[in-house]
Amino acid sequence: MDMFEDSPAPPGNQPEYTVSELSGAVKRVIEGEFGLVRVRGEVGRVSRPASGHLYFDLKDDRSVIAAISWKGQAAKMQVRPEEGMEVVATGRMTTFPGQSKYQLIVDDVAPAGAGALMAMLEKRRAALQAEGLFDPARKQPIPYLPQVIGVITSPSGAVIRDILHRLRDRFPRHVLIWPVAVQGQSCAAEVAAAIRGFNALAPGGPIPRPDLLIVARGGGSLEDLWGFNEEIVVRAAAASRIPLISAVGHETDTTLIDHAADLRAPTPTAAAELAVPVRMELLATLDALSARLSRAIAQGAANRGQRLRDLGRALPRLDSLLAQPSQRLDLWSGRLGGALGMAAARKRAAFERAARLRPETLLALIAGKRGELQARAQRLSDRAAVALERKHSQMDKWASRLDPALTRLLTTAARDIARDRDRLTALDSRLQAAPARRLADLAARLEQIDRTRQTLGYRETLKRGFAVMRGDGHVVTSKAAAERSATLEVEFADGRLALGGRPAKKGRSEGGRDQGSLF
Known part of the structure; x- marks a missing residue:
């Protein structure tokens, strides 16, 4: 063996772990040591993917912890974490083996003191104001005397x-109440849904559409009133087409819905006072105005009567006004008789001159009229000839077009007749072949049904090893019926076999068995 070949290191006393075993051990240690913790820190980046889960970071000046709030947990949070907030997160520590990191599963998030909550409120107010939701120009006027008032509040509170x-004391009106939660996690969603629901009512529908909305709640802490600072409520109030009065909290309490509403009331009772006038004061004002109107009418009539009398005294007398017209009437009346006589004489002279007609004048007049009539008749004849010639030319033109059209029509009719004849021949062939094909189909089906009948018949069953028992000529299906039969017969596939009848009853033998037997 080569002396330089690498050799494995001798095993030590340390145990060997797989990656998954080591990750699981670390996970158990962390979850066991930190089952439930509360962590204070500043919210870093915040991510809200389409899954609905909430991912964010908790950090201080030296460290960062990844935090996750699952979809169901995030939906229950009263305060959503936003970047830059200082919060206290409650949850449990765990690990994520896929990335070798530890993380905090957050169940709830609370602002770290009123200062953090006010900072978040101020940040949200500035963002919504930048969008123009608090612009005074978009606020609607409150109706002076609404017919229907919609109230959005808790139905069980004071x-x-x-x-x-207060409405009953000042001016009774028709009130619609939309019950909502005015505190807690569902407060914002229910209040926004109520505002949108009242706006969705159709005018003149079965449920009357309010002319004015009041969103009301009693006093409380900043956390209790937080639902009215949510963005969904502010946007619903700003988008309301019905004028809206905000009456949330006491006079010193301010929420974001107060800025978006068309009018803010310091208390719910003050909202009712702003909604309607005092009926008795209105009636008193109406009576006072009616009295002033009556006095004004009487005073005006008196002043105009006095003015008429003053103007009447300045007018001249009737006799002086009619003196000159009367004189002119008398003058013209005296001249009228002579003027009528002169006019009648002139008309009579003109008539006599016209009445002295001679025969020559009449003949000349008749000749002139006859010549004029002949000229008109000639012009009429010429026009009739021209019109007749024009009609003849049009008739010739249409006649020249008629022959080709008739030829095309006959050709089309012949082609259609030939096509229909071919179709008729094909249909006749199909009709001739249809009965034979139908009979063949029925015969094949009948043969198939007969084969099925033979296959399912009891004789085929007998060929498979079964038998039919008959007693006294009837099929026997039970032991009791066989005992009652006088004669028994068994039918097999290859024939029938007769058996003995029912035996006579005798006493028992020594062995305790019946002496008789069916076989």
Whole structure:
């Protein structure tokens, strides 16, 4: 053997592990030592793939831990981690053997104090304001007296009772209540769905569409009111086509929905006061305006009457106004008789001149009319000849087109007749062959059914080793029926065999058996 050949190193006392065994051991140690931990740190990169899982990093000034929240866990989180937030994550440590790293499976995330929560709130407010969702120009005016008011709140709290009581005292209106959770994980989704649901109602439908919406909740901590700071709620409030009043918390509480709403009320009770006027004050104002209107009408009529009387005194007297017209009427009436006589004389003279007609004048007039009539008749005859000639030329043109068209029509008809004759011949051939083919098919089917009958018949069964037992000429299928039969007969495949009848009953033999037997 070559002295320089490599030789394996002598085995030591250390055990050998496979990669999977070592990874599993590390996984068990980490999961056993850190079953449930709370980790405080700053959220690094955040990834939300299409699977719904949530991947992010927790870091401080020296280290980074990869964190994962599965789809079901992420859906239950009240606060979603965002990059730059300082949070306290609750979960369990585990490993990922596929990449040789450890990671934290996060069940819940909470902001690390009110300062972190306010920082996240301010960041979200600035982002939504940059989109224009808080722009005062897009806010809608609140209706003065809405017919239907939609209230989005919890049906079991004191808020809805305060709103209904205040509306009843000020001005009773039709109120629709959309019950929602005003705190917790489902708060934001339910409030946004309620706003969109009220906006989706069709005007004039079976459920009346509100003219005004009120989103209300009592006071609470920042964490309790956090559902009204969620982006989904703010966007739903900003997109609402129905004017919306936000009444979340007490006067000092401010949420993001307050900026997106068309009007903010300091309390739910104040929202009801802003929604409708006081009915008694409105009636008093209406009575006062009616009284002012009546007084204004009476005063206006009195002023106009006085003005009319003043103007009437400035007018001249009726006699002075009618003096000159009366004088002109008398003058024209005196001239009218003479003017009528002169006009009648002129008309009579003109008539007499026209009535003195001579025969020569009449003959000349008749001759002129006759010549005019003959000229018109000649022109009419010429026009009729021209029209007749034009019609003849059109008739000749159509006649020249008729022969080729008739020829084409006859050719097409002959071709169609020949094609139909061929089809008729083919159909006749098929008709002649159809009965024979049908009979052949029926005969083949009948033969097949007969073969099936023979195969399934009892005689074929007998050939396979079976037999038919008959008693007194009938098929016997039980032992009791065979005992009752006087004669028995067995049919095999190659014939029948008669057996003995039922024996007479006798006493038992010494061996305890019957003396008689069927065979």
